[in-house]
Amino acid sequence: MKTIVVGVCGGIAGYKAIEIVHSLTKKGYDVHVIMTKNATEFITPLTFQSLSHNPVVTDMFNPIDKWDTKHIQLAKKADLFLIAPATANIIGKIACGIADDMLSTTVMATKAPVIIAPAMNTNMWENPILKDNVRKLTTYGYKVLETGHGQLACGDIGTGKLLDWTAIVTVVENSLL
Numbered sequence: 730m731k732t733i734v735v736g737v738c739g740g741i742a743g744y745k746a747i748e749i750v751h752s753l754t755k756k757g758y759d760v761h762v763i764m765t766k767n768a769t770e771f772i773t774p775l776t777f778q779s780l781s782h783n784p785v786v787t788d789m790f791n792p793i794d795k796w797d798t799k800h801i802q803l804a805k806k807a808d809l810f811l812i813a814p815a816t817a818n819i820i821g822k823i824a825c826g827i828a829d830d831m832l833s834t835t836v837m838a839t840k841a842p843v844i845i846a847p848a849m850n851t852n853m854w855e856n857p858i859l860k861d862n863v864r865k866l867t868t869y870g871y872k873v874l875e876t877g878h879g880q881l882a883c884g885d886i887g888t889g890k891l892l893d894w895t896a897i898v899t900v901v902e903n904s905l906l
Contacts (some may be wrong), residue, residue, distance in 0.1 A: 739767020814848030851887030
C-alpha cells in the first residue's frame with residue numbers, strides 16, 4: 730500500500746481537500762494529513778481523521794504517546810507528498826527553505842515526490858514574487874500544478890482556483906505509477 734501525505738493549508742479551498750483525502754483513502758492509499766494552523770480555522774482535523782483513518786498532525790509540539798520525530802517519520806513514510814490547497818505562504822516558505830511549522834518542516838525532510846496544488850486570489854497567483862517561487866520550486870523537482878479559472882471565493886473572476894479535486898487525484902495516481 731502506497732502512503733500519501735497530504736498537506737492542507739488555510740484557505741477557503743481547503744474544503745476540496747476533504748474530497749481528495751476521501752477519494753485517495755477509498756482507493757486504498759494510506760493517507761496521512763498535516764494541517765497548518767490556519768487550515769484548522771476552516772476545517773476541523775476530525776474531518777480528515779475520520780476520512781483517512783489516521784491521526785491528523787496540526788502542531789510540531791502536540792503531545793506524543795511514544796517517542797518519534799513525527800515530521801521525520803512522515804517524511805520517510807511518504808511515497809508521495811501532496812499539498813492541496815497550497816497557499817502563497819507555503820509556496821514561499823518551501824522555495825526559501827523556511828521550515829517553521831509541521832507542514833514546511835516535513836516537506837523539507839521528505840525525499841518523496843512533492844506535488845503542489847495552489848489556490849489563491851488572482852492577484853496573488855499573478856504576483857511576480859509568487860511566480861519566481863514557483864519557478865524555483867520546479868527547478869528543484871517539485872511539481873506545481875496550474876490553477877483553474879473562474880469565480881473565486883472573494884467574488885473576483887480569474888486564475889488562482891484550486892484545480893478540480895478529481896484532476897488532482899488523477900495527477901497523484903499517475904505520479905505513483
